[in-house]
Amino acid sequence: MAQLKEIDESQYKVDFDILNGYINFSSELLRLSLFAMGGFGALVLIKIKGEEKLSGFLHQPIFFLFSMLFFALCAGAALFHRYFASDSMSWYIAWLRADAAGNKEAAISERKGFHRMLKFSAWALISAEILFGVGVLFFIIAMFRLFYGF
Numbered sequence: 001m002a003q004l005k006e007i008d009e010s011q012y013k014v015d016f017d018i019l020n021g022y023i024n025f026s027s028e029l030l031r032l033s034l035f036a037m038g039g040f041g042a043l044v045l046i047k048i049k050g051e052e053k054l055s056g057f058l059h060q061p062i063f064f065l066f067s068m069l070f071f072a073l074c075a076g077a078a079l080f081h082r083y084f085a086s087d088s089m090s091w092y093i094a095w096l097r098a099d100a101a102g103n104k105e106a107a108i109s110e111r112k113g114f115h116r117m118l119k120f121s122a123w124a125l126i127s128a129e130i131l132f133g134v135g136v137l138f139f140i141i142a143m144f145r146l147f148y149g150f
Contacts, residue, residue: 026078029074037071061142064139070135084118085121094113095110
């Protein structure tokens, strides 16, 4: 087995700072999606209590259900992003170690895994953003239909 060499922190510190920024962004998408889904529970409780303004809420809930679906999918995509982004950095460190040890075959394999995880991470984050936007759009439509009756 090749001797593990010390890797200079400056080689990867900036990459981890960037990773934390992306993970914080996906964490906000996750938090807001879960918050919006909790808002649906509040609307159901208000409806159960007999609020007159929400008379159409449970009679035609299709836009609310679509919104809930997209927020749930957004939460899942945000969790996938967190996994793939974190895993990509483990591949990155393994790539740096293999390269520092002079093991070219392992370095190539680790680099390919790193790029594969980065692609999955990017697609998961883009999907989370789009799903969140669509969820918000359906929620706005549902609220307009609920309060203005169109």
